Amino acid sequence: MTETDHPARLLAESVTLGYGDVPVSQDLDFAVADRAVTAIIGPNGCGKSTLLRALGRLLRPNAGQVTLDGRRITAIPPRQVARTMAVLPQSPQAPPGLTVADLVARGRHPYQSWYRQWSSTDAEHVDGVLELTGLLEQAERPLERLSGGQRQRAWIAMALAQQTDLLLLDEPTTFLDLTHQIEVLDLVRALNRDHERTVVMVLHDLNLAARYAHRLVAMRDGAVVSSGAPDEVLTPDSLARVFGLECTVIPDPVSGTPLVVPIGVADRSPSR
Structure with missing residues (x-):
């Protein structure tokens, strides 16, 4: 490089x-x-x-x-x-039971407001980053049931969902x-x-x-x-x-x- x-x-x-x-x-x-x-x-x-x-x-x-x-x-x-810009801090924490899809969807919060709620565009972005990070098949699994590498990819996917x-x-x-x-x-x-x-x-x-x-x-x-x-x-x-x-x-x-x-x-x- x-x-x-x-x-x-x-x-x-x-x-x-x-x-x-x-x-x-x-x-x-x-x-x-x-x-x-x-x-x-x-x-x-x-x-x-x-x-x-x-x-x-x-x-x-x-x-x-x-x-x-x-x-x-x-x-x-x-x-x-x-x-x-997306920032992923050290050892991020999520509430118990949160699924991969729900975590990644939080990356769309910067685009939400009282007059703009969840849309098909948001859903497409979430599906896209789940596919990009190899987590599409894990979307409905709770974070705590993933391997360490999968969990870290899920957090990165959330950051990527910020687009x-x-x-x-x-x-x-x-x-x-x-x-x-x-x-x-x-x-x-x-x-x-x-x-x-x-x-x-x-x-x-x-x-x-x-x-x-x-x-x-x-x-x-x-x-x-x-x-x-x-x-x-x-x-x-x-x-x-x-x-x-x-x-x-x-x-x-x-x-x-x-x-x-x-x-x-x-x-x-x-x-x-």
Whole structure:
């Protein structure tokens, strides 16, 4: 994969982010590459999810601004933002007994109002994303009866039902086994490749981030340390700065993208 040259539609400009009096990031700049998959990586507590919340209008910056299509995002009505950008937070929760179809239908709420109720167009969109995500046969099943990968696809389907071309995913593979992680990330890649969705996701697995993202953004202590194509960001020197990790980086035998091989204490030679 190569980093795209499309201009950014979603920008964080000199933002200071935090919760109450606890600062997380200061004077941070971030540009979301349009029509690309961007993965934000970094150690726990470095500000990845906080940045994603600010980009998704879930957290108001203490200073600076986030702009969407050239407008300050806080000045755009929430319903209009929801028609442009969908946000899937960490570990979303649904009431017991909610079916897949009912969950996905909630993605049509930005298009509902007192004068515009549920329509055949809404139903067509729900059926379309259920088919796209491979969940049409599971539509009437309660969420709790699905596998982890199916549940995560259902939440992504709800976000897709918003009919947006910007998609923010906060740790979409958390708590999934490797098979289901690949399943979800294959869907993300297909959404970008076949439907030109712009995707920003927080990921912990560096090798999966390298394989599925056009662009990586590495953070530490609330700041962006490096950004660019995976082979530019996943270098031994950069990983030492970001994670304090000693490693070697080799080509992935399947994808050709960087493959990070950590070096533990027991694996170090006396000369290291």
